[in-house]
Amino acid sequence: MCSDATDSSPRIGNTLPMTPPEPFPTDWTRGLVLVAHPDDPEYGMSAAVARWTAEGRHIVYVLASSGEAGIEGMPPSIAGPVREEEQRRSSAIVGVEEVEFLGFPDSRIVNDSELRDAIADSLRRHRPDIVISLYSGPEWAPGAPNQSDHMEFGAAVGATYDDLVAAVGVDAAEGRPRMWFESAPQPTHYVDVEGFVEPAVAALAEHKEYLSVLDPGTPVPEQARRQVESVCAPREDVAGDRPVVSFRRMRP
Numbered sequence: 001m002c003s004d005a006t007d008s009s010p011r012i013g014n015t016l017p018m019t020p021p022e023p024f025p026t027d028w029t030r031g032l033v034l035v036a037h038p039d040d041p042e043y044g045m046s047a048a049v050a051r052w053t054a055e056g057r058h059i060v061y062v063l064a065s066s067g068e069a070g071i072e073g074m075p076p077s078i079a080g081p082v083r084e085e086e087q088r089r090s091s092a093i094v095g096v097e098e099v100e101f102l103g104f105p106d107s108r109i110v111n112d113s114e115l116r117d118a119i120a121d122s123l124r125r126h127r128p129d130i131v132i133s134l135y136s137g138p139e140w141a142p143g144a145p146n147q148s149d150h151m152e153f154g155a156a157v158g159a160t161y162d163d164l165v166a167a168v169g170v171d172a173a174e175g176r177p178r179m180w181f182e183s184a185p186q187p188t189h190y191v192d193v194e195g196f197v198e199p200a201v202a203a204l205a206e207h208k209e210y211l212s213v214l215d216p217g218t219p220v221p222e223q224a225r226r227q228v229e230s231v232c233a234p235r236e237d238v239a240g241d242r243p244v245v246s247f248r249r250m251r252p
């Protein structure tokens with residue numbers, strides 16, 4: 001199994017797709033959300049998760065870190081447990097009961113063999129049909145750089161995914177996710193989240209301690225609503241002008 005020049009699947013850094021995004025696949029039941037930090041699933045992705053769990057799909061969250069470096073003025077030993085608890089409450093709102101923290105150091109995540117082994121272990125244990133992770137490219141938009149943790153972690157997810165496919169083969173039914181998506185700009189797919197924006201707003205608002213320190217001047221529910229409604233804004237070209245969450249297919 002090696003990639004070749006005819007492989008047209010989207011890759012990080014590709015140019016904008018020429019066609020509007022298509023509806024997200026529905027032929028799957030188990031999804032694994034792999035992200036670097038608490039709150040990473042809550043900026044839009046969780047609206048799609050709320051829909052998926054309402055449809056009876058099983059979603060698990062695995063987070064590389066506990067976000068312990070993310071609350072200014074709070075020691076990591078206190079912030080870590082606070083953020084884990086906020087993440088668990090947040091996840092429960094969108095129907096996710098299984099939330100795991102891998103214990104990698106917040107703000108110092110690197111794509112090394114230890115991280116890739118931990119991701120591979122998650123894939124083997126949860127046996128997802130699809131993997132969803134956070135955007136790993138360099139910029140969300142011109143002048144809006146991505147965080148190093150997100151980029152390193154996303155690269156590790158891709159490398160682990162490819163290793164697993166190489167190890168078990170594309171046709172193996174066992175232990176190999178069939179698709180990998182990032183919640184990303186330049187989308188290839190979208191999920192219509194009409195009716196699921198409110199749970200996503202509530203899920204983000206559960207990160208109370210984190211958000212209240214991040215922006216002390218704006219009430220947490222207001223911050224959450226502004227963020228989620230902006231990420232899930234309707235697109236004119238898809239879903240009949242209903243709110244959508246966008247994803248980019250990274251591997252078939």
Ligand SMILES: [Zn+2]
Pocket residue numbers: 036037039040147150
């Ligand atoms: Zn993050």
